[in-house]
Amino acid sequence: MLKDGKYTTEESMEALAMTAEEIEAAESETHEPQEEQPPIGKYGSLFRDYLKENHPGRHAYLLSETTLRDICLAVDREAREMTETVQNQLRAKTPRPQGDFMKTVRYETAIRDQAEETVLREIVYKPR
Numbered sequence: 001m002l003k004d005g006k007y008t009t010e011e012s013m014e015a016l017a018m019t020a021e022e023i024e025a026a027e028s029e030t031h032e033p034q035e036e037q038p039p040i041g042k043y044g045s046l047f048r049d050y051l052k053e054n055h056p057g058r059h060a061y062l063l064s065e066t067t068l069r070d071i072c073l074a075v076d077r078e079a080r081e082m083t084e085t086v087q088n089q090l091r092a093k094t095p096r097p098q099g100d101f102m103k104t105v106r107y108e109t110a111i112r113d114q115a116e117e118t119v120l121r122e123i124v125y126k127p128r
Helices: 009-030 041-054 056-064 068-093 101-124
Strands: none
Touching: 041 056, 041 068, 041 101, 056 068, 068 101
């Protein structure tokens, strides 16, 4: 047991092993398996990071109220829907170039970038 007021290496290892087993058993009893949650997505992550950096008090409040994830999911869904809508509106205003593949690629990239810029400005980078 004790040698000069100290545990031997074997005894301390046994004590640590028992403690780890007890902790594992307690955790398995108290924690129910969580249902798999959908990822918050690109725009939800951008929104969360924006809040964390620019509005830390609001971020902490939403995190403590456990509503941050739900809001991030809503922001992501709304942003994806608006991106699609804005892209369709831009395509309707400006017809796709015919013939040259690289012009078509530049056209699609410009449409995507303009739509994303609008969505970031109007949805993602606004505190809720």
